[in-house]
Amino acid sequence: MSENDATAEQLSPLISAERAKTFADAVVAIAMTLLILPLMESISDAGGASTSASDWFAEHDGQLFSFVLSFAIIAMFWINHHRMYAHVERVSGGLLWLTMAWLLTIVWLPVATAMSSEFSDDGLLVRLVYIGSMLVTSLLMLVTRLYLRAHPDLLDADPEHLTRGLSVQLATTTLFAIALVVSLLVPATTYYPLLLLMLTAPVARLFRPLARRRRP
Structure with a gap:
């Protein structure tokens, strides 16, 4: 094999960028759909026990809150991932495995969501699993x-186009970390510290100078 052939083989993508995007979209859609299954099961159980609709809402208010919160956060992850992949032209082995690791955390989130509404006795552990899982998801997107x-050859645009997204991801990851610490140190706050994510835009502006720094 000539040197040019070896170089071409190294640069050839494992899969096309469009196929990677389609696969990621499908996995995220399935994960979002799985969030509703515990609620569907509880409705079946309530119907068999002749429970009224008002009683069902009252008994599952925490479960409904977890469902809406997790749905919104997974949607946020998907939007950020979609924007990040918009300029990806080639998928290398490293990028592929980072994407698979990120999708693993997405698929896990419905499990963490179910735990948050079912295991109320293990409050600290469940909050660690629930918010910690989101923190890991955000960290993996930051690493990606x-x-x-660091690999501009995979993009169809200047890497500096990623600067704004990088500052947003730094802000999101930081806010998830703060939410986790607050939730563990002040148990009465439960999952409300996740509302800190509403501050993503102003915090991202603070991180923008750091995100603009070029690699040595």
């Missing part, structure tokens, strides 16, 4: 953005 910035 850094990987793409």
Whole structure:
């Protein structure tokens, strides 16, 4: 094999960028759908026990809150991932495995959501699993953005186009970490510290100078 052939083989993508995007979209859609299954089961149980609709809402208010919260957060993850992949032209082995690791955390989130509404006695552990899982998801997306910035050959645009997204991801990851610490240190706050994510835009502006720094 000639040197040019070896170089071409190394640069050839394992799968096309469009196929990777389609696969990621499908996995996220399935994960979002799985969030509703515990509620569907509880409705079947309530119907068999002749429970009224008002009683069902009252008994499952925490479960409904977890469902809406998790749905919104997974949607946020998907939007950020979609924007990140918008300029990806090739998928290398490293990018593929980072994407698979990220999708693993997405698929896990419905399990963590179910735990948050079913295991109320293990409050600290469940909050660690629930918010901690989201933190890991955000961290993996941050690592993926850094990987793409370090491998501009995978993009169809200047890596500096990722700067704004990188600052947003830094802000999101930081806010998840703060929410986890607050939730563990102040148990009465339960999952409400996740509302700190509403501050993503102003915090991202603070991180923008750091995100603009070029690699050495």
